[in-house]
Amino acid sequence: MSEDQGRCVLEACKVSKTFDGPDGSRIEVLRGADLQVYSGTSLSIRGESGSGKSTFLNVVSWLDTPSAGTVWWDGVDVSKLSATELSRRRAEVLGFVFQAYYLMPELNVLENVLMSARIKGSLKRDSRSRAEGLLEKVGLKDRFNQLPGKLSGGERQRVAIARALLNQPSVLLADEPTGNLDEKTADIVMELLLGLCSDQGASLVLVTHNPQYASQTDHRAQLSGGLFNQIL
């Protein structure tokens, strides 16, 4: 990837992550992985199960701290941020879509989407109309008041996408968003994800096993042996 594609919104530099194994041994999942994500681009990360794809997402989002290396969000060294500043910046810069959706069962669809604005502290009058607009775009116009329990897997993932995009993050991190969906629904979700990120100008980092979905992104990275061996 080159800088002519825009500013670097997310950068990982020589990131390592080591875990303690059950037998006391050290398991080195990431061994100095480097990656840059530029504004408005999409990037897919592929790799075998256990290769450290999800761990990499956790580390670059600082949900887990790296054993070594540096992470920058919009040019800011994350390790230098205080806990409060880290939470605020995370809400501003990053959006998340997980394989298991993680919707709040007590809240209806609209309330789930609005939750990200509440936490960011940006809940205003137009937040509701923006959330409704996003839900319309993901095809859930008539399901605002439904509880997550009444939705199908595909619908839940679409709610999660709307929630992730409400705060207009610079980067959307999607960890196998189609992993729990059937092929047809997965295609719809991927199309929405790519389309909405493009519309909003958000960068997308997509962790996936599916080569077809990976091929739809601007860039493709292969994680193997704790390093990105190939970035196209």
Place this chain on the structure above:
Amino acid sequence: MPWPLYLALKQLFPTGRFFSFYSGLSIVGVTLGVMVLLIVQTVMNGFGDKIRENIVARDADIRVIGNGILYDWKPLLAELEKRPEVLAATPYAEGVVMMKNDNIPFMPFIRGIDLNRESNVFPLDQFLDNVEIEELSCTLDDLDDETIILGIDLAHSLQSGPGTTLEIFTPLMLEKAKRDEVLLPREMELAGLFQSGWYEVDSNSAIVTLRVMQELYGLGSGVHGIALKLNADQNAEIVARTLQRYFDKSGAHDVRVLSWLKKNESFLFFLKMEKWVMFFIMIFIILVASFSIAVTLSVSVLRKTREIGLLTAIGARQSQVASTFCLQSIAIGVMGVALGICGALLALHYRNIVVESLLKLFNAQNSFYRLYGFEGIPASYSVRDFVLVAIFTLILTAVAGLLPAIRAARLKPAEALRSE
């Protein structure tokens, strides 16, 4: 509204449902605890107040008691009657005697009264009027040096009725016996009965004229003390202290001045202690309820581990995650306290209906009310108690939420999201 509070309330009252089942159970636990605590405290206050009222009704406001027999009591009586705080005063002599009817003995408390003054200090006329057995009702005019008036329950114990003659044995007989003299028991005819409504009094008291009591106890012209009734605006304790200082200073009379509060100090202290002991015992209900909140919220933290991870991922701070659970606990406490207060007020309002139904069921109606001399279950509402219980419960429930809140805050977001 801050989002931790919003989410806390949403978890208690989820969209589309009235309330969460587990939170509802916790609220019921706190409600019951608060209800029981407030009902017990209010009824105990009522008992205390009623007992105090009864003490005041059957006793003088102040007793001026001689340190020994008061022989020169008439000037003292005149002096006391002149004081502005004093409404009325009456001399008395009292003590324990043995009373016998046929072969039934009893050791009641007997009181010698001044027939002209007694009713000004004690509501004796009212006690005499309370007796509904026509042949045993009497007035003070029926009392003379040959007759005696018994408490209604004492008369019952002695199996005495109209025309009964009782034999009275006094401690003076023992004194005479030491000197090889014989003093025969005094025979007295039953003039009638009185009923104060206070079992302790009605089962253990008898009234005779002052002269008879002076003879029974060998007092000569002396008395044991002077009972005072104060004007309504007077505080018995303050007046008693003033009088004591006055008598100590003047040195004219060797007396002790006791207010009804001082005289019944240990009994009233016992009542107060009983109330606090009950409070202490009942606290454990709130503790159990708080523990159930801690358990419910801990399970909730466990169930919502991945959601907690998500909250962190979308920008929540650890302190905000913790406060979500703390606020849930506080909200449970607030609702439990509010419902508990409403429930307690309702239960107290209908207390007599509930208790009467229970007493009817167990056929214990008469004995219960006779024992205490109350017409129903007394209650005295104390704002202080209500506020104390509310604050105490809110503190406990807030503390109960701390442990699960700390657990939630300590969850590492990546691990929380990975959890199964």
